[in-house]
Amino acid sequence: QVPELVERFEAVIAAEQRIEPRDWMPDAYRATLVRQIAQHAHSEIIGMQPEGNWLTRAPSLRRKAILLAKAQDEAGHGLYLYAAAETLGVDRSELTEKLISGRQKYSSIFNYPTLNFADVGVIGWLVDGAAICNQVPLCRCSYGPYARAMVRVCKEESFHQRQGYELLMTLMHGTEAQRAMVQDAVDRWWWPSLMMFGPPDGDSPNTAQSMAWRIKRHTNDELRQRFVDMTVPQAEHLGVTLPDPELRWNEERGSWDFGEPDWSELMRVIKGDGPCNTQRIEVRRAAHEDGAWVREAAAAYARKEKERHG
Numbered sequence: 001q002v003p004e005l006v007e008r009f010e011a012v013i014a015a016e017q018r019i020e021p022r023d024w025m026p027d028a029y030r031a032t033l034v035r036q037i038a039q040h041a042h043s044e045i046i047g048m049q050p051e052g053n054w055l056t057r058a059p060s061l062r063r064k065a066i067l068l069a070k071a072q073d074e075a076g077h078g079l080y081l082y083a084a085a086e087t088l089g090v091d092r093s094e095l096t097e098k099l100i101s102g103r104q105k106y107s108s109i110f111n112y113p114t115l116n117f118a119d120v121g122v123i124g125w126l127v128d129g130a131a132i133c134n135q136v137p138l139c140r141c142s143y144g145p146y147a148r149a150m151v152r153v154c155k156e157e158s159f160h161q162r163q164g165y166e167l168l169m170t171l172m173h174g175t176e177a178q179r180a181m182v183q184d185a186v187d188r189w190w191w192p193s194l195m196m197f198g199p200p201d202g203d204s205p206n207t208a209q210s211m212a213w214r215i216k217r218h219t220n221d222e223l224r225q226r227f228v229d230m231t232v233p234q235a236e237h238l239g240v241t242l243p244d245p246e247l248r249w250n251e252e253r254g255s256w257d258f259g260e261p262d263w264s265e266l267m268r269v270i271k272g273d274g275p276c277n278t279q280r281i282e283v284r285r286a287a288h289e290d291g292a293w294v295r296e297a298a299a300a301y302a303r304k305e306k307e308r309h310g
């Protein structure tokens, strides 16, 4: 490695400036960005399935229109992120193959089932809320295309969280049965939402290097704590109980103390042994194979247009 190039790379990172696609970068910096951005993109696309499950069964036209808009946004987020990954020299078809063959992952959270429409509200409130905590700092990531993709994603994510919370507030002002549906969904999604932030810092092999390269701006535990501190007052306002008996306000820390997630569950789900892993990949594989004719037709049309216009 040419010393001047390494020096320039390190100076740009230290000055909180951006590394752009044509800049020299260490192979390991490129590799960890491809790893994280691809996983992020896969998560957006797989994440359309749990909620998509309720599109045809939304309780009103308004709820259906909102959910349709959200699912469409997630597809767009996947597109921005695959495009950002491609600036690093990989191709989205290669990344899709790796996802389908299990060589690349997506967020554990999307391997849990959506049992009723209260789950749609809890996903918006907790899962998109956690996503906002994780994605806002990524707007200051050192890699230009990733940081810029995050700016647009974060704007749309706040709509996702607000519509979920409003849906739950409506149910909480409904019948006793509807309130029980919300509480049951919160009980099922709370701990998996905390696991979205990754393993504890002591068990996170990538965090130190990602922080040094200013890809990650906060550690997994810092963002998890920020999410808990943000969410507890919202749960109180909603009138639900978070399923953590150790949750208590810590005056001197100015934060909420909370219990330990079940890390063995996170490891199991990451390894493919969650409630819906097989189903999620099968649906993704079927969509890819059934959609091959669309890709071929678009490519044929593009070739014809090129011949016609030279």
Ligand code: 3HC
Pocket (backbone or CB within 6 Å): 035, 036, 039, 040, 043, 044, 047, 074, 105, 106, 107, 108, 109, 127, 128, 130, 131, 132, 134, 195, 196, 197, 198, 199, 203, 204, 205, 206, 207, 210, 220, 270
């Ligand atoms: N699900 C799946 N894999 C996970 C995980 C999770 N919740 N948490 C950690 N992992 C994996 C990591 O990918 C890593 O494995 P790898 O080295 O093979 O990639 C391993 O477990 C160790 O974890 P680390 O903390 O060392 O890994 P990272 O430094 O990459 O941190 C992360 C994990 C915080 C998820 C980070 O990758 C990240 O911030 N990614 C970008 C954001 C993202 O992907 N969010 C997921 C939700 S998608 C979403 O929010 C969509 C919205 O619309 C709901």
